[in-house]
Amino acid sequence: xxxxxxxxxxxxxxxxxxxxxxxxxxxxxxxxxxxxxxxxxxxxxxxxxxxxxxxxxxxxxxxxxxxxxxxxxxxxxxxxxxxxxxxxxxxxxxxxxxxxxxxxxxxxxxxxxxxxxxxxxxxxxxxxxxxxxxxxxxxxxxxxxxxxxxxxxxxxxxxxxxxxxxxxxxxxxxxxxxxxxxxxxxxxxxxxxxxxxxxxxxxxxxxxxxxxxxxxxxxxxxxxxxxxxxxxxxxxxxxxxxxxxxxxxxxxxxxxxxxxxxxxxxxxxxxxxxxxxxxxxxxxxxxxxxxxxxxxxxxxxxxxxxxxxxxxxxxxxxxxxxxxxxxxxxxxxxxxxxxxxxxxxxxxxxxxxxxxxxxxxxxx
Amino acid sequence: xxxxxxxxxxxxxxxxxxxxxxxxxxxxxxxxxxxxxxxxxxxxxxxxxxxxxxxxxxxxxxxxxxxxxxxxxxxxxxxxxxxxxxxxxxxxxxxxxxxxxxxxxxxxxx
Numbered sequence: 379x380x381x382x383x384x385x386x387x388x389x390x391x392x393x394x395x396x397x398x399x400x401x402x403x404x405x406x407x408x409x410x411x412x413x414x415x416x417x418x419x420x421x422x423x424x425x426x427x428x429x430x431x432x433x434x435x436x437x438x439x440x441x442x443x444x445x446x447x448x449x450x451x452x453x454x455x456x457x458x459x460x461x462x463x464x465x466x467x468x469x470x471x472x473x474x475x476x477x478x479x480x481x482x483x484x485x486x487x488x489x490x491x492x493x494x495x496x497x498x499x500x501x502x503x504x505x506x507x508x509x510x511x512x513x514x515x516x517x518x519x520x521x522x523x524x525x526x527x528x529x530x531x532x533x534x535x536x537x538x539x540x541x542x543x544x545x546x547x548x549x550x551x552x553x554x555x556x557x558x559x560x561x562x563x564x565x566x567x568x569x570x571x572x573x574x575x576x577x578x579x580x581x582x583x584x585x586x587x588x589x590x591x592x593x594x595x596x597x598x599x600x601x602x603x604x605x606x607x608x609x610x611x612x613x614x615x616x617x618x619x620x621x622x623x624x625x626x627x628x629x630x631x632x633x634x635x636x637x638x639x640x641x642x643x644x645x646x647x648x649x650x651x652x653x654x655x656x657x658x659x660x661x662x663x664x665x666x667x668x669x670x671x672x673x674x675x676x677x678x679x680x681x682x683x684x685x686x687x688x689x690x691x692x693x694x695x696x697x698x699x700x701x702x703x704x705x706x707x708x709x710x711x712x713x714x715x716x717x718x719x720x721x722x723x724x725x726x727x728x729x730x731x732x733x734x735x736x737x738x739x740x741x742x
Numbered sequence: 743x744x745x746x747x748x749x750x751x752x753x754x755x756x757x758x759x760x761x762x763x764x765x766x767x768x769x770x771x772x773x774x775x776x777x778x779x780x781x782x783x784x785x786x787x788x789x790x791x792x793x794x795x796x797x798x799x800x801x802x803x804x805x806x807x808x809x810x811x812x813x814x815x816x817x818x819x820x821x822x823x824x825x826x827x828x829x830x831x832x833x834x835x836x837x838x839x840x841x842x843x844x845x846x847x848x849x850x851x852x
Contacts (some may be wrong), residue, residue: 408793411768414812415785418769437786444753444790679831 392434395463497547501540596646616655765818
């Protein structure tokens, strides 16, 4: 016995699938004793039904011609149901092949156990769909249905729909108030809705992560970065701000051009980019580049007391400046190297760095 | 030309002839046709032909409960069917004898 009940059912399904352009009554009449016939054929000899009778589609074609029903008008729904039947035939084959690895004779047998779970989920999805339709697509969608903003009403509808869905699922296929196809269509709509909702939520979650509000106060919303300068006017790198409770104050976000570098660097350190410290974008410092001798003048009010020697030295520079041309004039006075060495010793405090200073110091 | 081609034209008559002897259900009629020598008759062709003859009003059907399996649909000739067998049978005999003569003449000629 090489032909199983399942194979017979598959064969019948495919024959019927090839006749979907006919009216259901004609189709049923043509195939009503096909299962019995196939059973007899199967019992009579070895080999598969396809080996014995040819492909189901060919069988259907022969049946159609002999019955004189010809190729009927192929309506759009006929095409669709033909497709569904063909797919069903293929699925039946897969069903039997994939069942054993799962530990069940067929995948269907396994899925059958999950059906009650689906009924409950279906009720929930129907309630959520109703909630979304009632609040509009732009409304916030939570995990519980709110009908017109009322959670209690939504929950009552949810309970009712879950019960209805389970009852609908438990009904015998024959006594269902709705045609099977309508039910399938409804299920597909709900599954599509569920997938769309999942995608929507996932999108929103991702967006929320990126634009998470990190300002401590709306007054600081416009702040994108913080630059801390020390008493010498030097830009402080990796500065951290804390409030009176020791909680870090977060302002801005590392969104500068090289933020990626910053983030990568900090990911290596295992720290969140937001905890890295300020400024996020040192290149965007409002007061020029990293403070050098030229950057100190704006901060002069503070420095004068501490950097007095420097400021006294710089006025001295102009006096030495005339002597600095000496290195440039050695060819003129090559016999007086000691003299140059003397002038060099007179200005030991202001080595080469003082050379550019003469131009700047007077202006400062 | 093979038997299949020929069968297309005369399957109606063959089925009607089988039913003239005795009522039968689909598979039973198929087996009787094959036993009679029409071994190449297709399963689907017989079932389709039965439907068509029934739709044409030449057959009546009745269901016989079966202990072993599903109920069986039996076909039987009605008056119109018997008429049809008689007329078609006559036509076939005349056609066959024409063909016989044709083949015999030609056979002699060659």
